[in-house]
Amino acid sequence: MSDPLPPLTISELEDWIIEKGDAVIQRRAFSPELVVPEEELVYCLWCVDYGMRNGGDLQPAIDLKQDLTQEGRRLAGDLKLPKCEALFGLSQSDVEQQYFAMFESVCSELKSAYQEMLERRS
Structure with missing residues (x-):
């Protein structure tokens, strides 16, 4: 196992979720059967x-994935990611109010789980 990396800045985490999200979108389009829970x-x-950065609410996100909060909460629970589970367990209005305050801890937790998944694969 590699040495832990220093924490990323919020800007770096924003870049990370955009880049990894794009990679998962491509994977879902061409090989959906290969998408693992961390990627989903x-x-x-x-x-x-x-949705939050472009529309200021969850509606654009729900338009992309209708079962977004239920699926996010289920996946986070299965992966034992309490910060992610807490975010996806909130009501829509609470997510909209608290998302930016929670982003750094949620994204950092998910990034760590994603990196562990990659290490297990190699």
């Missing part, structure tokens, strides 16, 4: 991030 949760968070 990245997609859920990418959808929320997209």
